Amino acid sequence: MTKVADIALKVRSKNAGPFWVTIDVFCGSTQAYDQLRNALKTDAIAALYHQPTQLLKRFDIPDLNVIKFSFPRPVTQGHRTDRDMHGAQWSTLLAELAI
Amino acid sequence: MPTRVLIPSGVLCLGFDRAALARGVAAKPDLIAIDGGSTDSGPFSLGAGQSKYARSVTKSEWRELMLARAEAGVPLVIGTAGTCGADACVDWMFDITQEIATELSQSLRVARLYSGQPAARITDALAAGRIRPLTPAPEISAETLAQMTNIVALAGAEQIQAALNTGADIVIAGRTTDTAIIAALPLMRGDHAGAAWHGAKVAECGALCSTNPTSGVILVDFDSEGFTVEPLATGATCTPHSVSAHMLYENSDPFILYEPGGHLDVTQTKYTALDATRTRATGSKWVPGQYTVKLEGARAAGFQTTLIAVLRDAHYVANAQAWADKLHGFLTALIAKRMGLDAASYALDFRLIGVNAALGAMENRSGDPVEVGVLLIITAETQALASEIGKLANPHMLHYPLTENEELPTFAFPYSPAQSDRGALYEFALNHVLELDDPMSAFRLLVSEVNP
Numbered sequence A: 001m002t003k004v005a006d007i008a009l010k011v012r013s014k015n016a017g018p019f020w021v022t023i024d025v026f027c028g029s030t031q032a033y034d035q036l037r038n039a040l041k042t043d044a045i046a047a048l049y050h051q052p053t054q055l056l057k058r059f060d061i062p063d064l065n066v067i068k069f070s071f072p073r074p075v076t077q078g079h080r081t082d083r084d085m086h087g088a089q090w091s092t093l094l095a096e097l098a099i
Numbered sequence B: 001m002p003t004r005v006l007i008p009s010g011v012l013c014l015g016f017d018r019a020a021l022a023r024g025v026a027a028k029p030d031l032i033a034i035d036g037g038s039t040d041s042g043p044f045s046l047g048a049g050q051s052k053y054a055r056s057v058t059k060s061e062w063r064e065l066m067l068a069r070a071e072a073g074v075p076l077v078i079g080t081a082g083t084c085g086a087d088a089c090v091d092w093m094f095d096i097t098q099e100i101a102t103e104l105s106q107s108l109r110v111a112r113l114y115s116g117q118p119a120a121r122i123t124d125a126l127a128a129g130r131i132r133p134l135t136p137a138p139e140i141s142a143e144t145l146a147q148m149t150n151i152v153a154l155a156g157a158e159q160i161q162a163a164l165n166t167g168a169d170i171v172i173a174g175r176t177t178d179t180a181i182i183a184a185l186p187l188m189r190g191d192h193a194g195a196a197w198h199g200a201k202v203a204e205c206g207a208l209c210s211t212n213p214t215s216g217v218i219l220v221d222f223d224s225e226g227f228t229v230e231p232l233a234t235g236a237t238c239t240p241h242s243v244s245a246h247m248l249y250e251n252s253d254p255f256i257l258y259e260p261g262g263h264l265d266v267t268q269t270k271y272t273a274l275d276a277t278r279t280r281a282t283g284s285k286w287v288p289g290q291y292t293v294k295l296e297g298a299r300a301a302g303f304q305t306t307l308i309a310v311l312r313d314a315h316y317v318a319n320a321q322a323w324a325d326k327l328h329g330f331l332t333a334l335i336a337k338r339m340g341l342d343a344a345s346y347a348l349d350f351r352l353i354g355v356n357a358a359l360g361a362m363e364n365r366s367g368d369p370v371e372v373g374v375l376l377i378i379t380a381e382t383q384a385l386a387s388e389i390g391k392l393a394n395p396h397m398l399h400y401p402l403t404e405n406e407e408l409p410t411f412a413f414p415y416s417p418a419q420s421d422r423g424a425l426y427e428f429a430l431n432h433v434l435e436l437d438d439p440m441s442a443f444r445l446l447v448s449e450v451n452p
Helices: A030-039 A042-048 A091-095 B018-026 B044-048 B055-072 B087-103 B119-127 B142-147 B157-164 B180-188 B193-203 B240-248 B314-318 B320-339 B383-399
Strands: A010-015 A020-026 A057-061 A066-072 B003-007 B031-037 B076-083 B108-114 B131-133 B148-153 B170-173 B218-222 B226-231 B256-259 B262-265 B270-273 B279-282 B285-288 B292-311 B347-353 B372-380 B419-428 B432-435 B444-450
Touching: A010 A091, A020 A091, A020 B240, A030 A066, A042 A091, A066 B240, B003 B018, B003 B180, B003 B193, B018 B055, B031 B055, B031 B087, B031 B180, B044 B148, B044 B292, B044 B419, B055 B076, B055 B087, B076 B087, B076 B157, B076 B180, B087 B108, B087 B170, B087 B444, B108 B157, B119 B131, B119 B142, B119 B148, B119 B432, B142 B148, B142 B292, B157 B170, B157 B180, B180 B193, B193 B218, B193 B226, B193 B240, B193 B256, B193 B262, B193 B279, B193 B285, B240 B270, B240 B279, B292 B383, B314 B320, B320 B347, B320 B372, B320 B383, B372 B383, B383 B419
Parallel strands: B003 B031, B031 B076, B076 B170, B108 B170
Antiparallel strands: A010 A020, A020 A066, A057 A066, B003 B218, B108 B444, B131 B432, B148 B292, B218 B226, B226 B279, B256 B262, B262 B285, B270 B279, B292 B372, B292 B419, B292 B432, B347 B372
């Protein structure tokens, strides 16, 4: 089974301020970008992060061969129930997603 | 007028390449600017009004920058001093600056820009309809605002310009936007506004916009049409790709950046490689808007005590979640019985390290770990109460059995005492903007002559 990480150069995530998290998929080539742009369905990404689709912002950026997803953090950074202060491990779910 | 800004690194205390800094000083910059923090590390710094970095490291790096400033003969600006930019952190940084100035026999004019907001000012603005929520915003009221230990407003270019206009050698600014300390001077000198903000955004993380992210030092030239960015470490290069990709970093929207008084739009920006190391960008657009400043606030949300037990017994490893759930129920009943505490007045959070500690309910993988670390985080109204609950939980974290008819198990405690008191827990409580008619009306400038 092919995972996103098998095709993309790198997948990273990070807070964009305390209330948002953003995930960047660096595809590395036009070919990988075209493949991932079609394979990554917005609904599936929202479901992966237990988010309503309408809260997910998606940017397909051909100049950079990057696909970017941003959504409000379900738990504010540093809240008692937050598990990842920087949101940096969230990328693993997308990297491991089977396509 | 073309403006050259030297950025030693993305944040003070992250280190920088000394030879590259010397090259930057030799290139005759008009300003040296460095960021002192952000919300990256979480709400503690703002909540407590403390820097997250060691004073010793802060002092040694700041000393090098103060020497670079003296050699260059231009102002040195730090934004978001002491990680969070609270007033106490500005004074902490001023104290360090005075110490170094005396050690180096430097005579300086130092401007302090305070970004701290009295709760009453924000409460009045809320009542006057001058506070707007961003998405998503916590609910706020006079009561929640009064509970915040620190509220800061993010200064923009105008407030930094006011500080520079005092003729200061050094500006120690409280909370500012990351970009304002870099954009202020080119904007003041009439360079292209879109380029000023965009160049500042590209350079605010230091060499992160280059192919050698840890090398630190970046030089940006601003002019009437665009900006040129150059990394100064040997071997580092800024390519159109590395520069344009930096707009992705920690930004929810890679094309738009909101600042006090408007926003930057880089949708039409053209990036060109000037040579092997430098990249030029033109076509960035500044769109003026209403003058608002973003607010950040933190409030205390209880006190914490933690315990860690490590399960290595294969049966317990396989049933770690069931064990933690059962123990949770047992402890809740015991706390009610022994301490008379209702479950709503405190919280027990179990994190299973080796199972789903990082992702919680989002975790979609399961494995067969060798061992599982069980982290119990206790949150209560006072430290004494959290600590007391920790002591109550201690023998059960060590010995709690899955079934009644088994010999009492004993798990691995990594240290003695098993519990650690963590002190206050803070949480971010504001994601709003404040409308201002006069940019300086929510900020305060204090100018001092050090060793006159």
